[in-house]
Amino acid sequence: MNAYSNPEIFYQAVLNIKDGGECRQFFEELFTDKEIEMFAQRIAIAKLLDAGRNYADITQTTGASAATVSRVKRAVNSKKKSEQNSTKDFNSTVLKVITEKE
Secondary structure (H helix, E strand, O other): OOHHHOHHHHHHHHHOOOOHHHHHHHHHHHOOHHHHHHHHHHHHHHHHHHOOOOHHHHHHHHOOOHHHHHHHHHHHHHHHHHOOOOHHHHHHHHHHHHHOOO
């Protein structure tokens, strides 16, 4: 990985977003509509898992594959084991999940 493909550059850019309008513009300029939908789907999966919903319900509700639900669940469970669960922890887990490749 070279300095220009380091994910930290992306994370820092996200942290510098000031408001919702700037956030929307940032993501719409960098990602396709399909990629944004994928991110949104993974966030929804993480929230549904956090609410205790089962795989079958989540796949039917979100249209995600069982493999995607499983990947999100592993990331969420891994984070819960390593740190106290809080909104900040949940959000950082979500960011990790949505930036992983399928």
